[in-house]
Amino acid sequence: GSVEAPVPRVGVVVFVLKGKSVLLGRRRATICNSAFALPGGHLEFGESFEACAAREVKEETGLDIDNIEVLKVTNNLFHEGAEPSHYIMILLRAVLANPNQLPENLEPDKCDGWDWYEWDSLPSPLFWPLEKLLQDGFHPFLIV
Ligand code: 8DG
Ligand code: MG
Ligand code: MG
Numbered sequence: 001g002s003v004e005a006p007v008p009r010v011g012v013v014v015f016v017l018k019g020k021s022v023l024l025g026r027r028r029a030t031i032c033n034s035a036f037a038l039p040g041g042h043l044e045f046g047e048s049f050e051a052c053a054a055r056e057v058k059e060e061t062g063l064d065i066d067n068i069e070v071l072k073v074t075n076n077l078f079h080e081g082a083e084p085s086h087y088i089m090i091l092l093r094a095v096l097a098n099p100n101q102l103p104e105n106l107e108p109d110k111c112d113g114w115d116w117y118e119w120d121s122l123p124s125p126l127f128w129p130l131e132k133l134l135q136d137g138f139h140p141f142l143i144v
Contacts, residue, residue: 008086011076012052013040015093015140016065021116022140023061023103024123028110030081037127039114043090053092061114062104065094071143076129089129093140 015038016023024036041056043049050068057065072091078084103114117123119141126134 006083006086008088010043011040011087011089012043012049012056013038013089013091014053014057014065014068015071015091016057016061016063017093017095017141018099018116020118020120020141022119022122023063023114024117024126025060025105025114026112027127028112031078031085032080032127034112035125035127036117036123037130038091049090049092053094057094060107060111062106063101064097066097068092068094071140072133072138074129074133087129091133091140093143 023039025039027033027035027037039057039060040053041060043052044055047055049070053068054065057063070090070092074089074091076087076089078087105111105113119139122134125131
């Protein structure tokens with residue numbers, strides 16, 4: 001364990017939209033292991049949300065994204081594992097820069113693989129911050 005007092009961290013996550021589908025991968029992680037989650041990760045010092053989104057999607061899937069927009073911010077507390085964690089989640093959406101590009105599983109230690117899922121038939125279990133958003137009526141395709 002760390003001797004530092006815990007602090008909130010910033011998670012940047014991306015709805016990569018393709019037709020009626022979004023990109024999801026099954027997590028391998030302490031928080032919400034084996035739940036389906038969006039590509040994303042930690043905001044680095046000095047980074048814009050859009051640059052972080054493009055970097056994390058590229059690192060995790062190899063995909064290049066375009067039309068990157070911030071959609072929403074949520075505040076999430078996780079009580080799993082030895083120590084609780086607190087994430088401010090910045091949700092963005094984007095589209096593929098090249099619609100023919102296929103996702104690759106570039107961090108197989110953190111994810112079982114990426115696939116497209118139609119919005120009307122999402123897999124379960126979803127990462128709970130995502131599940132909560134859906135229950136609140138959030139819809140990444142409809143926001144203008
Ligand atoms: P990094 O080292 O690449 O920066 O981080 P990572 O290993 O890719 O981190 P992550 O767990 O994928 O994302 C950071 C945190 O963001 C995660 O632990 C909790 C928070 N987070 C949410 N919702 C989501 C989500 O839908 N997907 C992802 N990947 N993270 C999310 O609150
Ligand atoms: Mg990452
Ligand atoms: Mg990640």
